[in-house]
Amino acid sequence: MALTYGRNRGSTSAMVEGAIFAAIAIVFNLLFYYVPFVGVFLNLVMPLPLVVCGIRNGMRYSILSAVVATAIVAMVINPVHALFFLAVFGIMGVALGECVHRRLPAKKLFAISTAAGLVSIGLNLVLALYVLGINPVDMMFSQLDAAVPQMTQSLSGAMGAQQAAELEAQMTETMRLMKIVLPGAMILVAPCLVLLNYWLARKIMARAGIQLDGFPPAERWGFPRMVALLYVLGLVGLQYLNGAGIHNWMYTLAANVWTICSMLLVVQGLVGVYWWMKRKGKNLFWFRILVFVALFLPVVTLAMTYVGGYDILFDPRGVRKQAPDRKPQAPDGDGPAERPRK
Secondary structure, eight states: OOOOSSTTSOHHHHHHHHHHHHHHHHHHHHHHHHOHHHHHHHHHHTTHHHHHHHHHHOHHHHHHHHHHHHHHHHHHTOHHHHHHIIIIIIHHHHHHHHHHHTTOOHHHHHHHHHHHHHHHHHHHHHHHHHTSOOOHHHHHHHHHHHHHHHHHHHHHHHHOHHHHHHHHHHHHHHHHHHHHHHHHHHHHHHHHHHHHHHHHHHHHHHHTTOOOOOOOOGGGOOOOTHHHHHHHHHHHHHHHHHHTTOOSHHHHHHHHHHHHHHHHHHHHHHHHHHHHHHHTTOOTHHHHHHHHHHHHOHHHHHHHHHHHHHHHHHOTTOTTTSOOOSSOBOTTSOOBOOOOOO
């Protein structure tokens, strides 16, 4: 039987909380629709009210909250926007809240919630194609393709015609590569949203006096060796197919496998550097600088990829030799998470 967080509260209290979280979700939608700049950031935390509602009261009330919010959003904004909210953010919010409510192990929680996030992203594309009749991917890249010549034309006076032409060719090639690896990038969005919303939900629940079980400390994170193997296979496939001039579905598959594994290896490399700096007593301020630099400098990103590959293959941290703790650890290393009393 699931160990609930709101076991001692009655159904009336749970319904009141569900209504409050539905109201918060409605406010999020209004800000997202009418304030575009704020909406960019709200798009990342839109499932959060449903997540917290599900953690406190279970799936029944989080679904009820999502349905109420969807109905009101359909009346206040429009039915299409409400449908997108329910399909895209409702599924992820309900799934993540229920997984935490049932106190599932960290790996199972993360896997189920990520799968729900992938379903949400897929529904987003399906609804855009069959409800709105548009392809959001083509629309996004068509705008970017149109912006490249305008940008290079505006810079041609300062750079010179030849340099502007070279820049335009580089940016066009970058757009082509982005189109190829877009599926892999979209797959990586789901786990990032899950981690962000779970981290925020954990902070919110802590304010209410409930400490949620966290993911293992960062220095114990580790991906299977298969990630490094797939990275090598994807890279070899890219080089071979590109050299042979073959740009079909196999080339796209190799590019996306290489992209996903590259990002995972970068995370693994940063974890390895964090473990080494913490073990040697180094100032972790420089680790934050490294994370920031790795986001923008491809050379540093590539170096972290190799560090991650070394960490996965040789396991210098001894992650595979460590026995799992009986009590889950908080992600910020603040000790075992306490369960609420019945």
